[in-house]
Every structure is written in structure tokens, then in C-alpha cells.
Amino acid sequence: MYDLVSLGKAARQASMKLRTSDTNTRNTALCAIAASLRENMPEILEANRLDLATAKAAGIRSVMIDRLTLTAERIRGIADAAEEVSRLADPIGVIDRGTTRPNGLQILKTRVPIGVVAMIFEARPNVTVDAAVLCLKSGNACILRGGKEAFATNRALARLMREAVEKSGLPADSIGLVEDTSHETAERLMKLNGYIDVLIPRGSARLIRSVVENATVPVIETGAGNCHMYVDRAANLGMAVEIVDNGKTQRPSVCNALETVLVHRDVATEFLPMMKARLDLHNVELRGCERTCQILRSIRRACEEDWATEYNDFILAVKIVDSLDEAIAHIAAYSTGHSDGIVTNDLAASRRFTAEVDSAAVYVNASTRFTDGGEFGLGAEIGISTQKLHARGPMGLSDLTSIKYIVTGDGQIRS
Amino acid sequence: MYDLVSLGKAARQASMKLRTSDTNTRNTALCAIAASLRENMPEILEANRLDLATAKAAGIRSVMIDRLTLTAERIRGIADAAEEVSRLADPIGVIDRGTTRPNGLQILKTRVPIGVVAMIFEARPNVTVDAAVLCLKSGNACILRGGKEAFATNRALARLMREAVEKSGLPADSIGLVEDTSHETAERLMKLNGYIDVLIPRGSARLIRSVVENATVPVIETGAGNCHMYVDRAANLGMAVEIVDNGKTQRPSVCNALETVLVHRDVATEFLPMMKARLDLHNVELRGCERTCQILRSIRRACEEDWATEYNDFILAVKIVDSLDEAIAHIAAYSTGHSDGIVTNDLAASRRFTAEVDSAAVYVNASTRFTDGGEFGLGAEIGISTQKLHARGPMGLSDLTSIKYIVTGDGQIRS
Structure with a gap:
């Protein structure tokens, strides 16, 4: 021994x-x-x-x-x-x-x-x-x-x-x-x-x-990161595309990479095709909820397991939600509490999101990829505690x- | 179930x-x-x-x-x-x-x-x-x-x-x-x-x-407290008696009560009888090392187990040490890392003691009984972490x- x-x-x-x-x-x-x-x-x-x-x-x-x-x-x-x-x-x-x-x-x-x-x-x-x-x-x-x-x-x-x-x-x-x-x-x-x-x-x-x-x-x-980005109805959709693209494709194998996008129903018809066009450049596989698949007809249906999966790969789950409340509830149910964000220009929505989402890092209008000791100005990092x-x-x-x-x-x- | x-x-x-x-x-x-x-x-x-x-x-x-x-x-x-x-x-x-x-x-x-x-x-x-x-x-x-x-x-x-x-x-x-x-x-x-x-x-x-x-x-x-007080050769012996008495007898059942006193050999002959006279007022049972028993002839010999025991009672272990180093080494071996102190007027000794003793609270010229949320000014206390x-x-x-x-x-x- x-x-x-x-x-x-x-x-x-x-x-x-x-x-x-x-x-x-x-x-x-x-x-x-x-x-x-x-x-x-x-x-x-x-x-x-x-x-x-x-x-x-x-x-x-x-x-x-x-x-x-x-x-x-x-x-x-x-x-x-x-x-x-x-x-x-x-x-x-x-x-x-x-x-x-x-x-x-x-x-x-x-x-x-x-x-x-x-x-x-x-x-x-x-x-x-x-x-x-x-x-x-x-x-x-x-x-x-x-x-x-x-x-x-x-x-x-x-x-x-x-x-x-x-x-x-x-x-x-x-x-x-x-x-x-x-x-x-x-x-x-x-x-x-x-x-x-x-x-x-x-x-x-x-x-x-x-x-x-x-x-x-x-x-x-440390480590497990099933990270979400919620695209609010008051989001700048161009900004949302950049943030989702960065979160998913800049380095998909790491814990702060994005795994699920939640989209408010009011902007889904406009946003989802914009997002798909950008992610297609990186051959990202999308897996959508029923309503997402009605808008993006070519993509695969997501199953329950997808919401809980940390892909660490060029795969992204997509779900349309009816409200900020539904987005927060989905994150409470599936997030590993690492990094989750909202894209919005609505101050009240951003305040509710940052107060109610219980993750180590909560983002407003920025990529989850920033959860990192160096990016946070800590000088060095021994790991990310969840x-x-x-x-x-x-x-x-x-x-x-x-x-x-x-x-x-x-x-x-x-x- | x-x-x-x-x-x-x-x-x-x-x-x-x-x-x-x-x-x-x-x-x-x-x-x-x-x-x-x-x-x-x-x-x-x-x-x-x-x-x-x-x-x-x-x-x-x-x-x-x-x-x-x-x-x-x-x-x-x-x-x-x-x-x-x-x-x-x-x-x-x-x-x-x-x-x-x-x-x-x-x-x-x-x-x-x-x-x-x-x-x-x-x-x-x-x-x-x-x-x-x-x-x-x-x-x-x-x-x-x-x-x-x-x-x-x-x-x-x-x-x-x-x-x-x-x-x-x-x-x-x-x-x-x-x-x-x-x-x-x-x-x-x-x-x-x-x-x-x-x-x-x-x-x-x-x-x-x-x-x-x-x-x-x-x-x-939380909790376990095998606490020590070291009476240095540069101690004010009157102060040391007060601090030992308070640590042992003010409330013996609690975790910050004193369990072992270490005494520098140079002051043992003078200090130990003073300490015993005071502790006798509370019927404290002393258990001493061989050299302590040569000075306080009526007390019981301490065995190895005594150094490791949290009595939570009117019992005190006493040991004569040759140096500050020996005191620090004894504390490193037996302390539960709760509260340990030194009585000294030697600044260098106090600095070495506070740097080298690895306990949650390290005292210079004060009773270990102060390790408490209220006494530390925290307003309330949910426990004492060890x-x-x-x-x-x-x-x-x-x-x-x-x-x-x-x-x-x-x-x-x-x-």
C-alpha cells in the first residue's frame, strides 16, 4: 500500500x-x-x-x-x-x-x-x-x-x-x-x-x-458549468448574437462556455434565425424546444436531458420562454450555479435577474466566458468554485x- | 423512514x-x-x-x-x-x-x-x-x-x-x-x-x-477546545495567575476554557506555588509533569493522555518547559487549534508565539475565555469554527x- x-x-x-x-x-x-x-x-x-x-x-x-x-x-x-x-x-x-x-x-x-x-x-x-x-x-x-x-x-x-x-x-x-x-x-x-x-x-x-x-x-x-444566456424581450439582438456566439464557440471545452440559450417569445422569431446564421459559421449543432423547432425547422428536438447537459462541444440547447420568470425558473432547475447571464436593456429585468439567479457569476450584457481569475483581476486562479x-x-x-x-x-x- | x-x-x-x-x-x-x-x-x-x-x-x-x-x-x-x-x-x-x-x-x-x-x-x-x-x-x-x-x-x-x-x-x-x-x-x-x-x-x-x-x-x-496558556520567563507572574485562574475557573465547561498551563523553567519555582494557592480556592485538581511534581509535591502526575484531554472541568494539566520553542512544539502537538496564549512582556517572544502558534485565536497577556462572538464584537455567534x-x-x-x-x-x- x-x-x-x-x-x-x-x-x-x-x-x-x-x-x-x-x-x-x-x-x-x-x-x-x-x-x-x-x-x-x-x-x-x-x-x-x-x-x-x-x-x-x-x-x-x-x-x-x-x-x-x-x-x-x-x-x-x-x-x-x-x-x-x-x-x-x-x-x-x-x-x-x-x-x-x-x-x-x-x-x-x-x-x-x-x-x-x-x-x-x-x-x-x-x-x-x-x-x-x-x-x-x-x-x-x-x-x-x-x-x-x-x-x-x-x-x-x-x-x-x-x-x-x-x-x-x-x-x-x-x-x-x-x-x-x-x-x-x-x-x-x-x-x-x-x-x-x-x-x-x-x-x-x-x-x-x-x-x-x-x-x-x-x-x-470546482468546475461543473451548465451555463445559460437569457435573451430578454428588451435585448439588443445584435449584441445577443455576439454574446451567444462568443459563449458557445470561442472555447467550447471549458466550464464557462455557454450550453443553453433561453429566448423570450416576443423576440424569438427575429432572433433565432440571426443566431443560427452566426452559429452555422462554426457548425454549431442546435437542439431546440418544440417552439424553437417551429421557427428553426431544420434543427433537432431537444429532450429533457439536453437541458441538464454540459456539452463542452459545438452543441447548444435552445428554449423559448414566455417570461423572465420562466427563464429564472429554468435556470434554477438546470444551472450548476457557475455562470448565467441576461441580455437586456430593461433595468428592472436586469435587477430581478441578478437578484434571483443564484450562481457564482451572474452577467448582464456580457459573455459568460469572463468567469476566470485573470479576467476578474485576481492575477491567478487555482480553480472555479461552484x-x-x-x-x-x-x-x-x-x-x-x-x-x-x-x-x-x-x-x-x-x- | x-x-x-x-x-x-x-x-x-x-x-x-x-x-x-x-x-x-x-x-x-x-x-x-x-x-x-x-x-x-x-x-x-x-x-x-x-x-x-x-x-x-x-x-x-x-x-x-x-x-x-x-x-x-x-x-x-x-x-x-x-x-x-x-x-x-x-x-x-x-x-x-x-x-x-x-x-x-x-x-x-x-x-x-x-x-x-x-x-x-x-x-x-x-x-x-x-x-x-x-x-x-x-x-x-x-x-x-x-x-x-x-x-x-x-x-x-x-x-x-x-x-x-x-x-x-x-x-x-x-x-x-x-x-x-x-x-x-x-x-x-x-x-x-x-x-x-x-x-x-x-x-x-x-x-x-x-x-x-x-x-x-x-x-x-466547531467546538473542540484543548486550550493552552504559556507562562514565559518574561511574564508578569501576578498577571499570569489572574489569566490562568480566569481561563480555568470562570466557566470550566466551555470550549475556550483553559486545559493546560506551560511554565518556563526559569519562573516555575516562583510561579507554580502562586498559581496553586489561587486555584486551590476553586478546588482545581492539578496534574503535573515530573518537574512540576518536584515543586508541587502534593499533586498527581500527569500522563500522556492528560496533555490531549479537554477536561471541561476543574482539572488543569501543568508542564514545565525549557524554552519558548518547547512551548510552541507542545502546543503544535496537542492543541485543537481553538485558543492558545502566552503571558510575557518580551516583545520578540510574543511575536514568535503569535506567528508560530497555528490556532484560531492566539492571545498575548489575556484570557482565552474571550474567544466568543460577543466579546469579539461580532454581535452574535452561531458557533466557533476550529x-x-x-x-x-x-x-x-x-x-x-x-x-x-x-x-x-x-x-x-x-x-
Whole structure:
């Protein structure tokens, strides 16, 4: 049985050193990681070739192969990103709030690292570096469990990063890699209470469901995005076409891509042909409700399952609704609470929509594709939370922190 | 099998109404609850007498009977507290941060209710009202599962609160009571994903462990408090005696009470007899390490288990340490991360202690008994979190909120 407890203990020890490390040392380590990735490119590419050969021999589909592939350019991009993170403000030591109580006690609410952050993810080896870099920046040790397809690549990356961190004066165990990609070990990782302070899964809906069901350590649920755009009767229809096109076709494989368009009946006859003409340029397959199919006669009928599906592909579900209320009710029933929007010029409608739709990000007259740490100005992103505890929406460095109350007095006792 | 799913659905529906309810309506409901508790005191006391008779017949110990007992005065206190909460600022609708991005998108990070908050707790019926009141104030529906000892009382309280809420124009199902106190139903409640956004257990260590191990819904762990006070060699020893006495004897049954005192060897000979003389006034039983027993010859030897025990009683473990480092290491090994403190006049020692001790509240020259929502100025408290996600330390109204990003543009798309 793979020795997860030793890995957990080592990470816990490292986290205690990291907690009191200074900003400069952590930033130096990030730059050392970037430099090492650039210098040791041949080694990384060699490991990646090994993974790619295994994946191709196993007949893995091309989208996955693309995610798995590293090139010199991609490695330089990963290294650049690590350096960028080193230039962001330190989220640790920030004093959120402070007060002096009537009895003279000074209470400071300060930001501290969470401790040990575990991540379970799939094929993308860039996540290995991104996650380690963001955890290190925020003073957290990390335990990474990547997909088996990227195993050789991840091992090479982890070894280089651990060396770079150690040379910078921080514990090598600040970055831990689970060197066993079995499901059984992943499930034990989910129950490693006492060593892991938070587990963040990134990947398929199936992976995330498995973590939510099995984990006994605290979890931040990420990712699932069944996103909607409601084209109101007061919409600028030209704007709506641009927003729907962007949401669906700019990058269909990601969680903030659009999956269902809801159209008010008063504008459906005019809007739907405009939308279809634009989406036809990208060969988007439309699946419509009964009334939609009466207007767009060539398209396929949507079934119940379509409303609940995150296609992540060039497919879009389309439904005509009678009212704003029906749009809001449809979103309440089917949205995963990631990103949903309205196109309207009616202020009252936009206020009702943003108040009543209960999603991490609610849009008025903009593409759902903006739900992203970089686009939100967070500087970096460790994932997009679709739960309501701790963090919701794009998670930046400050979401990798916890708080500590520091209370200073001169002998106060409670009466 | 008790129908938890219907209860969950009703709470979810109610939470959707609450989410868009206005501050005044929610405050009116809180005052209506207070008024109803005062008006219907005979009914509540009658139900409570029933619970007390059952508990006494079952031979339940007197501490528990005291917790279970309601009196006219206690009910007035509970009603007053509900009115006080109505006067606190609304935590919902607060805009934490806002930005206008270079592309013109306006992004507002706004506070919204979490949704449905479930609580599992034990004998105190006041928690039933406190929890419902804090959830209602923050726009959350709640599902309450109290202990079987308080069942009749809780049912009376829930019925009165539901009526008051309904008369105020909010759904009665804003407050749901699990009317089955079996363990089996409690365990199903812990897995009611899709209906519960967060589960907060309050009560014994055993209850909390059971929730952490069994729950698949997000949990906020509360309560366990093995708290330490380190008397540094640079301590004002008179102040240290006051702080230790207050921490141990002012209310020993609570989670922020002191359980272990660590004393620097340089001041042990002087301090320990002073401390013992004071604690003897309260008949506190001391359990000391070998060196402590050489100074205080009459006391019992502490064993390994004592360092890890939350006595919640008039018992105190005492250990002599050679250095600040040893004190910090002992706390790292045995503290539950609730509240730990140092008595010192050495600034460098206080800075190291507050940086290195990883607890929710870290004290310098003050009693650990201050870890409390009221004492921290939060106005009210739903519990004290001992985990690092979402909330840590005393949880006030703002900890019962989540966030929603509201993004407004004029046709922005991502390039």
C-alpha cells in the first residue's frame, strides 16, 4: 500500500516552516522554479514524450493528447506564469480588520496560510506547476495527485520544483507528488484527515462527484458549468448574437462556455434565425424546444436531458420562454450555479435577474466566458468554485488563505 | 423512514424566497418570534416540563438537566437576544469589493445568503431559537435537528417560530425541525446533498467526529477546545495567575476554557506555588509533569493522555518547559487549534508565539475565555469554527453568507 501518511506528515512539517517563511524567500523560490523549468527543458520534454507514447499506444483521444502535450513554448509559458505569480502581492499577513474592544483588547483578523492543500486533477501537466506555484506563494504546502497519463511528466516537474524550492531555503516537501495514480490511493488521499486542510479536485464531473462523495477532509468543489444566456424581450439582438456566439464557440471545452440559450417569445422569431446564421459559421449543432423547432425547422428536438447537459462541444440547447420568470425558473432547475447571464436593456429585468439567479457569476450584457481569475483581476486562479462555502467563483491567492485572530492585552480577564 | 427529502425541498423553496426578501421583512419576523416566545411562555414551559420529566426519569446527570431547563427568565433572555439580532446590520447585499475592468466590465463581489443551513446539536433548547434567528437574519433557511432530550421543547419552539415567520410574510418553511431524533435520520441528514449547503454540528466531540466522518454535504467543524496558556520567563507572574485562574475557573465547561498551563523553567519555582494557592480556592485538581511534581509535591502526575484531554472541568494539566520553542512544539502537538496564549512582556517572544502558534485565536497577556462572538464584537455567534475553511474562530452573521459576482457590461465578449 502506497505510503500516503508519510507524504502527509512531510507536507505538514513543511507547512509549519512555510507558515513563518518571509515573502522574499517564497518569491525567490518561485523564480527558481521558473529558471529550472527553462534550464531543464530537455528532461521535461523527454518525460512528456514517454507519456505521449504510452497515451497514443493506449488509443487515447486527440483532445486528451493535446492537453497532455508539452512543447518548448508551453514550458516557457508555464515558467513565465510562475514568475508573474512571484510579482503578485503576498496574500499572507494581510490584516483584514482590526478593533480595540472597550476593555482595551486589540483584536487583529490576520490572513494565514491554510496549511496543506491537496489537489486531484487529470491530464494537464501545467496544473502541476500552477497549483504548486500558487500554494507556495500563499505559504501552503501541497500534495498533488495528477492523472496517470501525465505521470512521467509530473514526476519530472515535481523533482525539478522540489530541488528549486530546497535551493531557495524552503523545504523540498513543500511540494509533494503522489507517486501512485491508482483509484484506491486517490480514495485514501480523500480521507487523509489530520494531514490535509483542504482538497480541491479539478477535472471531469465524475472525478468531482467521487471526491464529494468519498472525502472526509474539507473539499472545495470546482468546475461543473451548465451555463445559460437569457435573451430578454428588451435585448439588443445584435449584441445577443455576439454574446451567444462568443459563449458557445470561442472555447467550447471549458466550464464557462455557454450550453443553453433561453429566448423570450416576443423576440424569438427575429432572433433565432440571426443566431443560427452566426452559429452555422462554426457548425454549431442546435437542439431546440418544440417552439424553437417551429421557427428553426431544420434543427433537432431537444429532450429533457439536453437541458441538464454540459456539452463542452459545438452543441447548444435552445428554449423559448414566455417570461423572465420562466427563464429564472429554468435556470434554477438546470444551472450548476457557475455562470448565467441576461441580455437586456430593461433595468428592472436586469435587477430581478441578478437578484434571483443564484450562481457564482451572474452577467448582464456580457459573455459568460469572463468567469476566470485573470479576467476578474485576481492575477491567478487555482480553480472555479461552484460551492458556497469558503470561496465561490474564480479562486485567487486570497482564497488559499485562512484567518487567525491575534488578541493582545495587558492582563484582561473575562468577568 | 422519516421523510427528510420533503423537509429539504421545503427548506430549499423557502430559501429561494428568503434570498430576495428585504431587510425589514426579515427583521419584523425576528421581532415577531421574540413576541411570540414571550406571549406563549406557558406552552413552552409546559413542553419543557415534559422533557425534564422524561430526562429525570431516565436518570440524566444534573449538568445536562440544567442545560435543558427553561424558565420564564431564560425565555425572556432568548426573546431579547432575537430582538438584538434584529437590530444588527444586515449582512446581505453588502458589496465586499468592486472593480471596473479595462474592458469596461463592472464586477461587484456581493454578499448573498448561503441557502440552506442545517444544524445538529444536543440538549440546549436555546440553540434552536438562536440558530433559527441568525439564519433568518442572514436570509438562510435552516433545518434544525436538536437532541432527543429537548424534543418536546424544540417542537413547541419551532411551531411558534414558524407561525411568527409566516405572519410576517415569509415562508414557514424558513425554519424546519427534524421531528425524528434517531441516529439513522441524523446520518441521512449528513448526506442530504442538493438540499443542504452547509451543516454545522454543535455539541460533544463525539457528535462532531461523527459529522466529519459521515457527512457528504459541506461541514463547518466547531467546538473542540484543548486550550493552552504559556507562562514565559518574561511574564508578569501576578498577571499570569489572574489569566490562568480566569481561563480555568470562570466557566470550566466551555470550549475556550483553559486545559493546560506551560511554565518556563526559569519562573516555575516562583510561579507554580502562586498559581496553586489561587486555584486551590476553586478546588482545581492539578496534574503535573515530573518537574512540576518536584515543586508541587502534593499533586498527581500527569500522563500522556492528560496533555490531549479537554477536561471541561476543574482539572488543569501543568508542564514545565525549557524554552519558548518547547512551548510552541507542545502546543503544535496537542492543541485543537481553538485558543492558545502566552503571558510575557518580551516583545520578540510574543511575536514568535503569535506567528508560530497555528490556532484560531492566539492571545498575548489575556484570557482565552474571550474567544466568543460577543466579546469579539461580532454581535452574535452561531458557533466557533476550529477548521480553516470558510470561517475560523467565532462565527458571526457574515460567516452565514456566501458571495455572488455580479458582472455588468454593454456587450463585452472575450477575445
